Amino acid sequence: xxxxxxxxxxxxxxxxxxxxxxxxxxxxxxxxxxxxxxxxxxxxxxxxxxxxxxxxxxxxxxxxxxxxxxxxxxxxxxxxxxxxxxxxxxxxxxxxxxxxxxxxxxxxxxxxxxxxxxxxxxxxxxxxxxxxxxxxxxxxxxxxxxxxxxxxxxxxxxxxxxxxxxxxxxxxxxxxxxxxxxxxxxxxxxxxxxxxxxxxxxxxxxxxxxxxxxxxxxxxxxxxxxxxxxxx
Amino acid sequence: xxxxxxxxxxxxxxxxxxxxxxxxxxxxxxxxxxxxxxxxxxxxxxxxxxxxxxxxxxxxxxxxxxxxxxxxxxxxxxxxxxxxxxxxxxxxxxxxxxxxxxxxxxxxxxxxxxxxxxxxxxxxxxxxxxxxxxxxxxxxxxxxxxxxxxxxxxxxxxxxxxxxxxxxxxxxxxxxxxxxxxxxxxxxxxxxxxxx
Numbered sequence: 001x002x003x004x005x006x007x008x009x010x011x012x013x014x015x016x017x018x019x020x021x022x023x024x025x026x027x028x029x030x031x032x033x034x035x036x037x038x039x040x041x042x043x044x045x046x047x048x049x050x051x052x053x054x055x056x057x058x059x060x061x062x063x064x065x066x067x068x069x070x071x072x073x074x075x076x077x078x079x080x081x082x083x084x085x086x087x088x089x090x091x092x093x094x095x096x097x098x099x100x101x102x103x104x105x106x107x108x109x110x111x112x113x114x115x116x117x118x119x120x121x122x123x124x125x126x127x128x129x130x131x132x133x134x135x136x137x138x139x140x141x142x143x144x145x146x147x148x149x150x151x152x153x154x155x156x157x158x159x160x161x162x163x164x165x166x167x168x169x170x171x172x173x174x175x176x177x178x179x180x181x182x183x184x185x186x187x188x189x190x191x192x193x194x195x196x197x198x199x200x201x202x203x204x205x206x207x208x209x210x211x212x213x214x215x216x217x218x219x220x221x222x223x224x225x226x227x228x229x230x231x232x
Numbered sequence: 233x234x235x236x237x238x239x240x241x242x243x244x245x246x247x248x249x250x251x252x253x254x255x256x257x258x259x260x261x262x263x264x265x266x267x268x269x270x271x272x273x274x275x276x277x278x279x280x281x282x283x284x285x286x287x288x289x290x291x292x293x294x295x296x297x298x299x300x301x302x303x304x305x306x307x308x309x310x311x312x313x314x315x316x317x318x319x320x321x322x323x324x325x326x327x328x329x330x331x332x333x334x335x336x337x338x339x340x341x342x343x344x345x346x347x348x349x350x351x352x353x354x355x356x357x358x359x360x361x362x363x364x365x366x367x368x369x370x371x372x373x374x375x376x377x378x379x380x381x382x383x384x385x386x387x388x389x390x391x392x393x394x395x396x397x398x399x400x401x402x403x404x405x406x407x408x409x410x411x412x413x414x415x416x417x418x419x420x421x422x423x424x425x426x427x428x
Contacts, residue, residue, distance in 0.1 A: 116420055116427050117417055117420050120416065120417045120420055120427075121417060124413050124414065124417060127413065173410045174410075174411050174413075174414065177409045177410055177411050177414030178414070180408045180409055180414070181409065181414060181417055181418065181421075184408070185418060185421050186421065
């Protein structure tokens with residue numbers, strides 16, 4: 001969970017100003033496949049340019065800023081494609097950028113410390129990494145294609161969104177455990193630099209994972225269930 | 233300030249009751265430091281500036297400020313709130329308080345009431361500052377990191393599964409670590425288990 005509380009931003013806010021307040025919005029731009037050189041555009045400009053509902057984009061910007069999504073706001077069937085792109089790119093970002101970077105740092109951390117716990121931390125992270133890979137692979141290969149078919153109105157077979165929701169496990173806990181162990185239980189000032197590097201990566205990843213899971217559970221799952229009801 | 237002193241704020245307009253209350257608390261076995269205010273507004277400024285273990289307040293002073301009172305109570309959650317009752321109040325209102333003192337209470341009922349809430353304060357303080365695990369929790373953690381299930385732990389330590397679960401909850405809340413593999417690292421660092 002991230003603790004940030006920036007006031008609601010309106011669609012006519014310049015993206016530049018929004019990023020100045022919350023640099024994690026750079027991740028959002030990348031996940032949506034937008035150009036990061038935003039060229040003084042407002043949120044609305046960017047939404048129109050990319051063919052996304054302005055209110056949908058504004059809502060996600062505000063979600064990144066720690067604002068809850070208003071219950072009155074209903075996402076539409078047309079938004080599902082946008083969220084699928086967002087989530088698929090998020091997965092790419094985890095698998096190609098974030099986790100390999102962290103993996104390298106944790107391996108380095110292991111080499112610099114002698115005691116048994118450094119080896120254990122490395123093992124802990126590797127296991128976690130594998131769990132995340134499994135988790136993302138399942139979504140990429142089963143759940144997302146299922147939704148893509150659902151949008152096209154193709155037959156569903158036995159699998160439903162409820163099956164996904166039932167098995168959608170938490171992938172943040174172990175990351176937070178790692179953060180906790182590094183911050184509280186491994187005293188070694190010599191490792192400050194590498195530890196800070198790992199922790200900053202963890203914070204960024206945790207932030208993004210939180211929003212990713214939120215979009216899956218609170219937006220995509222209800223939308224998919226709505227589609228299923230109509231196609232039954 | 234002495235650790236086991238109970239700091240009380242009494243909000244009550246009647247001097248008869250205020251002074252009567254003070255006299256009664258003098259018979260209390262432990263140390264009590266009591267402050268008095270007469271109105272709700274002064275009360276609000278007091279709780280902003282000072283820390284109290286117990287707040288005793290006459291609900292008739294609160295008028296239409298119930299919502300505010302509930303917010304204050306959440307904000308100062310460590311403090312215990314007692315309603316001082318000498319008229320009829322709706323149960324919804326009485327339920328806001330942790331405890332009640334009524335005008336007909338015997339002296340010792342009042343003192344017991346304060347004692348109970350005062351002791352709770354000591355307990356919660358201990359919990360908050362006590363990150364170390366208890367001996368029993370260490371036993372549970374040891375078996376957990378060696379791969380035992382809740383049922384196996386319960387059998388080995390001769391306790392119920394329910395107790396094992398409650399120990400595990402405490403271990404998680406004290407260490408902040410949720411996963412078993414994370415807790416194993418904690419156990420190794422703190423020499424609770426030896427890898428060799």
